[in-house]
Amino acid sequence: MKTSLGKLVAFTALVLVLVIPYAGAAGRSDVLVVGMATSDIISLDPAKAFEFSGVGIEAQIYDRLLDFPEDRFDKPEFSLAESFNVSEDGKTWTFKLREDVKFHSGNQLTAEDVVYSFKRVVYLNDQPAFILTQFGIAEDSIRAVDKYTVEIKLDNKYASGIFFSCLAAGVASVVDAKVAQQHEQKTDKYPDGDRGLTWLSRNSAGSGPWILRKWEKNESVILDANPKHFMHPPKLKRVIIKEIVEATSRRLQVEKGDIDIAWQMFPDQIKSLMKNADLRIESSPAMVIWYLGINVTKGPLADNRVRTAIRHAIDYNGIIDSIMGGAASPINTFIPEGFAGYEDKVYYKEDLDKARKLMADAGFPDGFEIEMDHGDQTPSPELAQALQNSLARIGITVKLNKLISSQLWPKYRAQKHDLILARWGPDYVDPHTNAQPFADYKAKVLSWRNVYYNDETSAMIQKAGQEMDNDKRIAIYKEVNQIIQTEGPYAMLFQPKYEHAVRNNIDNFTAAPTFDLWKLYPITKK
Amino acid sequence: MLQYLIRRVVTLAITLIGIMVVTFFISLVIPADPLSSIAGPQAPQETVDRLRKLYGFDQPIYIQFGRYANRLAHGDLGTSFQTGRPVLEDIAKYFPATFELATIALFFSIIVGIPLGVLSAVYRNSPIDHFSRVLSLIGVSMPVFWLGLVFLLIFYFKLGWFPEPGRLDIMLIEPERLTGMLLVDSLIALDWEVFFDALKHMFLPAFVLGLYGLAGIARIVRSSMLDVLSQEYIKTARIKGAREFIVLTRHALRNALIPAVTIIGLTYGGLLEGSVLTETIFSWPGLGRYLGTAFLTLDLNAVVGGTMLVALTFCLVNLVVDLLYAFLDPKITLARS
Numbered sequence: 001m002k003t004s005l006g007k008l009v010a011f012t013a014l015v016l017v018l019v020i021p022y023a024g025a026a027g028r029s030d031v032l033v034v035g036m037a038t039s040d041i042i043s044l045d046p047a048k049a050f051e052f053s054g055v056g057i058e059a060q061i062y063d064r065l066l067d068f069p070e071d072r073f074d075k076p077e078f079s080l081a082e083s084f085n086v087s088e089d090g091k092t093w094t095f096k097l098r099e100d101v102k103f104h105s106g107n108q109l110t111a112e113d114v115v116y117s118f119k120r121v122v123y124l125n126d127q128p129a130f131i132l133t134q135f136g137i138a139e140d141s142i143r144a145v146d147k148y149t150v151e152i153k154l155d156n157k158y159a160s161g162i163f164f165s166c167l168a169a170g171v172a173s174v175v176d177a178k179v180a181q182q183h184e185q186k187t188d189k190y191p192d193g194d195r196g197l198t199w200l201s202r203n204s205a206g207s208g209p210w211i212l213r214k215w216e217k218n219e220s221v222i223l224d225a226n227p228k229h230f231m232h233p234p235k236l237k238r239v240i241i242k243e244i245v246e247a248t249s250r251r252l253q254v255e256k257g258d259i260d261i262a263w264q265m266f267p268d269q270i271k272s273l274m275k276n277a278d279l280r281i282e283s284s285p286a287m288v289i290w291y292l293g294i295n296v297t298k299g300p301l302a303d304n305r306v307r308t309a310i311r312h313a314i315d316y317n318g319i320i321d322s323i324m325g326g327a328a329s330p331i332n333t334f335i336p337e338g339f340a341g342y343e344d345k346v347y348y349k350e351d352l353d354k355a356r357k358l359m360a361d362a363g364f365p366d367g368f369e370i371e372m373d374h375g376d377q378t379p380s381p382e383l384a385q386a387l388q389n390s391l392a393r394i395g396i397t398v399k400l401n402k403l404i405s406s407q408l409w410p411k412y413r414a415q416k417h418d419l420i421l422a423r424w425g426p427d428y429v430d431p432h433t434n435a436q437p438f439a440d441y442k443a444k445v446l447s448w449r450n451v452y453y454n455d456e457t458s459a460m461i462q463k464a465g466q467e468m469d470n471d472k473r474i475a476i477y478k479e480v481n482q483i484i485q486t487e488g489p490y491a492m493l494f495q496p497k498y499e500h501a502v503r504n505n506i507d508n509f510t511a512a513p514t515f516d517l518w519k520l521y522p523i524t525k526k
Numbered sequence: 527m528l529q530y531l532i533r534r535v536v537t538l539a540i541t542l543i544g545i546m547v548v549t550f551f552i553s554l555v556i557p558a559d560p561l562s563s564i565a566g567p568q569a570p571q572e573t574v575d576r577l578r579k580l581y582g583f584d585q586p587i588y589i590q591f592g593r594y595a596n597r598l599a600h601g602d603l604g605t606s607f608q609t610g611r612p613v614l615e616d617i618a619k620y621f622p623a624t625f626e627l628a629t630i631a632l633f634f635s636i637i638v639g640i641p642l643g644v645l646s647a648v649y650r651n652s653p654i655d656h657f658s659r660v661l662s663l664i665g666v667s668m669p670v671f672w673l674g675l676v677f678l679l680i681f682y683f684k685l686g687w688f689p690e691p692g693r694l695d696i697m698l699i700e701p702e703r704l705t706g707m708l709l710v711d712s713l714i715a716l717d718w719e720v721f722f723d724a725l726k727h728m729f730l731p732a733f734v735l736g737l738y739g740l741a742g743i744a745r746i747v748r749s750s751m752l753d754v755l756s757q758e759y760i761k762t763a764r765i766k767g768a769r770e771f772i773v774l775t776r777h778a779l780r781n782a783l784i785p786a787v788t789i790i791g792l793t794y795g796g797l798l799e800g801s802v803l804t805e806t807i808f809s810w811p812g813l814g815r816y817l818g819t820a821f822l823t824l825d826l827n828a829v830v831g832g833t834m835l836v837a838l839t840f841c842l843v844n845l846v847v848d849l850l851y852a853f854l855d856p857k858i859t860l861a862r863s
Contacts, residue, residue, distance in 0.1 A: 218811040406563035
């Protein structure tokens with residue numbers, strides 16, 4: 001026993017000796033380490049990825065016909081394409097490709113690869129496919145005219161701004177056809193072949209500035225530089241995106257220098273991070289809108305005076321200051337800051353007298369009882385409570401229903417809610433991606449879910465969708481927004497900001513309003 | 527003995543089938559829609575309906591169950607929605623990380639908890655007893671989330687004694703994956719750099735998890751020891767002139783260990799489920815986070831597969847505990863138990 005005890009003590013001492021002198025990892029001067037929550041990634045295949053992190057990483061690995069520069073998001077620029085033509089009727093688009101682009105495999109990127117990539121999106125028909133198929137793109141509507149010319153036929157005339165933004169979206173990434181075909185396999189879902197979907201979910205066949213080295217879910221994504229990129233050879237050799245779900249843990253690691261960038265920090269952490277001289281905070285308005293959805297068929301909510309009273313009863317500044325820690329801005333438009341067409345005009349401010357008068361005019365001087373559904377993740381429960389308190393001041397008693405996502409969204413889609421606290425983020429980088437769901441009930445998204453069937457706004461949005469003059473198109477959105485703000489089924493709450501902690505030895509970092517618009521290639525490290 | 531084991535294996539198989547049936551039906555009848563969660567909040571209803579068809583959720587429940595049972599009979603647990611990979615592959619990936627951490631944590635709980643319990647009983651109401659009580663109280667009552675963050679703050683951030691959260695320094699290359707347990711794989715590959723780095727990364731999460739187990743073990747050993755120490759045979763041993771150390775270890779502790787073994791078994795079973803919170807704080811890619819996400823998103827295949835794994839683990843741990851009873855107390859025979 002004595003001997004065993006002695007061995008135990010010796011072993012413990014050995015462990016302590018091994019552990020205590022830890023001094024941190026070194027030798028990372030050409031490696032960028034980013035700490036972020038990436039557990040939402042399901043696949044890194046452009047035809048399937050539709051999660052925040054998945055699209056963001058996939059966008060670094062692949063190139064598209066058009067792309068946004070690292071610091072401007074109003075309209076995309078040429079990337080793989082170097083020129084285009086459009087037919088008289090606006091339905092046939094022809095793109096001339098660059099001839100100097102090679103995939104990571106060494107294969108030349110040609111029109112056949114573009115055709116294959118678009119066709120596989122249509123064939124696989126996964127979540128992001130609608131971004132292309134909404135233009136009527138089918139397997140037989142795209143062809144290679146010659147080695148470096150692609151022709152795409154649409155089913156209608158569409159606004160070039162919308163179409164181009166969609167061509168710059170992750171789903172329109174060009175995949176190395178030869179590599180994808182080599183890894184084709186038959187699966188239960190795709191008995192005729194999966195077009196490389198299974199393999200591409202964890203591997204890459206792109207031409208982008210970064211090459212996927214490894215993705216281990218819940219651990220890390222490792223990207224190696226593609227020094228031969230035709231336009232943006234990265235300045236660093238490697239990027240490691242480390243999965244750190246817990247924000248406090250991200251904060252400690254960026255302060256300690258174990259990671260270079262702590263992605264998306266919360267307001268209370270930002271306050272303490274700002275005291276650290278080795279760091280700076282980089283922020284950008286997120287292209288997200290938090291709103292209160294109002295089902296216009298539910299009792300008193302059918303009366304626009306009640307909806308307007310609700311909009312006037314909300315303590316917008318209190319919510320932004322106390323719950324969002326100031327990292328948000330009031331918003332009274334469905335077009336977030338960063339998109340063309342954004343307006344900072346304020347329609348609604350907290351005005352309890354006006355709200356109470358509207359309630360009395362509508363026949364509810366003593367208020368009424370109503371339910372509000374909301375999600376279970378921060379800040380939804382906190383926001384819901386703040387809204388409950390706000391509405392109580394004009395006599396509206398709100399019963400809160402905290403639901404997990406698999407309960408919340410089916411209820412919303414089934415139009416069974418009274419009030420719902422929700423948020424909306426763009427599917428692609430154009431105001432149409434917000435205008436359509438918020439104002440065109442025929443798209444069967446937000447306007448439809450809140451049972452706000454306004455044929456006028458629906459027709460205006462459809463007209464905007466085909467308007468080739470961008471200025472005229474934006475003017476239509478603004479006009480529609482005025483109607484929606486005045487009588488629509490929403491109370492717009494705020495547009496949050498993304499705030500990231502960046503160590504001072506990192507240069508050329510530009511915070512982007514969404515992860516897929518963030519470019520890793522310009523970043524340098526001292 | 528063999529007959530006993532066969533009986534237990536048959537019971538285990540029936541238990542697993544029961545767990546599978548119950549979990550499958552509960553997952554399908556609760557008022558929530560996994561497809562809605564997969565499609566995300568923005569997708570229109572058409573997308574949800576298309577995915578429902580693609581995943582076969584548009585079929586009647588009995589057909590879905592038949593398909594699932596048929597697949598299971600062929601050793602296929604299905605594909606996870608959240609990872610897009612076969613559930614069996616996911617479990618093979620995440621369980622070793624949890625197993626390694628849980629085993630080290632339990633080892634810590636035992637080597638500290640048992641001596642602490644014995645000393646508390648022998649030196650009742652002394653400073654060591656008070657220390658043990660406070661430590662147990664901390665282990666049991668402090669939320670593991672809070673404890674983990676505080677330990678990170680002190681031992682990683684302020685003192686720098688331990689490395690950042692994660693299983694391994696991100697600049698190191700993992701050895702060839704044979705068992706999925708980094709310590710074992712690095713030993714097999716004789717990669718000492720990875721071994722020691724993995725050991726360093728293991729320390730804080732294992733300590734936090736171990737503290738929880740330690741609390742229960744120390745308290746049960748203490749109370750059991752107090753009970754045993756008042757027995758006649760202990761007095762007899764002392765009267766016969768046995769050395770106190772022998773009295774305590776050979777006569778008292780061996781008898782006092784039986785209830786402790788039960789607690790150790792339950793603790794180990796619990797640890798092997800994986801701890802969502804500990805794994806989250808320490809960026810540990812284990813089963814806890816995998817199952818936590820699976821439950822929240824109603825990832826049906828992962829939920830049923832994971833639940834069966836947890837049930838299997840508990841059953842096996844209980845079996846080992848029962849076998850240990852017989853070893854510790856020859857009066858207990860397996861045939862009768």
